[in-house]
Amino acid sequence: MNRSTRPHRVAVLIRTGFIPFELGIPHRIFGIARDAEHRPLYEVVTCTPGGPGLVRSDSDVLVQVEHGPEALETADTVVVTASHTPGPDGAEEELTPELAAALARIRPGARLMSICTGAFVLAAAGLLDGRPATTHWLESDRFRQLYPRVALDPDVLYTDDGDVLTSAGVASGVDLCLHVLRRDHGAAVAQEVARRTVVPPHRDGGQAQYIRRPVSIERVFEREAERADAAGGRVASTAAARSWALDRLDEPLTLSDLARHAAMSVRTFTRRFRDETGESPAQWLTRQRVEHARTLLETTELPVEQVARRCGFGTAQSLRAHVQAVLGVTPSAYRRTFHRAA
Template identity: 55%
Template sequence: MSTPHRVVVLALPGVYPFELGIPNRVLGSAEGLYEVLTCGIEGSSVRTNTDFAITVEHGPELLSTADTVVIPPFDHHLLSEGLPSAAGAALDAVRPGTRVVSICTGAFLLAAAGWLDERPATTHWKLVPLFRQWFPRVDLDPDVLFVDDGDLLTSAGAASGVDVCLHLVRADHGSEVANRVARTCVVPPWRDGGQAQYIEQPVPEEGRDGTAATRGWALEHLGEPLALTDLAAHANMSLRTFIRRFNEEVGVSPGRWLTQQRILRARHLLESTDLPVEDIAGQVGFATGTSLRQHLRAAIGVSPLTYRRTFRGAVAGVS
């Protein structure tokens, strides 16, 4: 039997206990495919963000042995624009090429270290303004549950840690194993809609409505040829006002957001169904299978056939 993939979870001061346990609960349910260990940055006792501390058996030197490092969130009151020296020393122990995953505020640590410069990332929607102020060089997407940028993955708040860990299992071992893990953990194997559906919109100024309802409506009608004028009309705004408000609230243009949602839905259907590419293209709003192929390749660098084979094994009749 091959050696399990080693995952080292870094428990920082102020760590959130729920999220700290997610990697072990999810990856540890993957039939012995992962070895999940926890380390701290100084001493064996780690104060959590609640009224108890935890004891870890390993120090930061364990990070040098990891195949994947997971950084759970820590109390937002401890966030800083600079990189704390102890945390920086711990990150220095991570070997080049190691896969690194953050949950929620863990992205702040990676950004402070400069690891996310010019790269896509996400974090908890409530912290987006502060993150953008401190780390303008990061391509932040506040609308998704997680971002996979190869060797660096970032996820939104709390339970999105479950989503990104299931994604790791799916990427490493396919949908069948990931689905079994999800059933064991009594969670859905895939959540549609991103974190936009959870974002708390402020009370709009008089005469101004947000775009959240229109985003929800668009997700229910992805298979239709949605024009920006359709979205603006649904939001009861002029096209110019709608585009400006959408960018303010989501951080990307309506057109880019629509494409992102269609690609996410297409990836889910490629993983979970045997539908031909042409049918999937129709369901997610791409005019043709060729259009879906082009968009998928631009987004993740592979064809639908290659993507489906990665997750589900060879499937006849898909190209």
């Protein structure tokens, strides 16, 4: 069977310390895709840089891999998964010689994909230079430090730059594979696979909605900082004003209100606030209100209009605009995903 008529060949590259769930994603999503005559659209194989044999995962699961790096030479798509062992996405920063040699066997024109911190491998090989990419939000700072030439976007679930695609943390590999399926064969095929897998064919938003920044924790640290400043006689902090504001998010707070509570001029308060938080007072206040809205959407049945008033946004329209801008989804969509019944 020639390349134009045989199923698209996908090679999933795993290493010691791989995550079993990530290995299963491309096998499940691509493996069950069928055309109108129920013929397989993809052939999915697993390979490892070290050659055939047992490969230990990050748990007590061992997998017998039948293919070595030679499988990469005939792959139309190569999927690189994460690994919790030394290497670019583990404790070390460089590609091992074995992994570098394996990647060198990928044929020109093959499509490259990564799941989670598998993006570190592609970046270490120079395959993401100048391209958009994403990875797990917990590793985004380290990724930026190691690979400043990559256009990292830590907020999205996946990136698509044509022949190079990356996904965020773990389960977003499902989103990426379904996206590729839609791109290759249309929405109907992707929807059927999603239906059989019992996952949404498309998830709204990005990683921002999964990052928890507890307001209460921030308040604790700020109050500790306030006490330390008072005891040590250091330069006045904006911590007291921030703690005061957190108890009054439902009120129409102004910059003058915050500065007055801190006993500073507006100019001094604004400068010191940015030095201490890295944000302007308006940015910080909006973020705290969005965080409070998340808590109310998750834990209450309050209508969106009441959530908006309790968070200080005033109207449901304002709440929707701010939540959409920060989290990438509407308040209603966020509630459907994260609401916890009392």
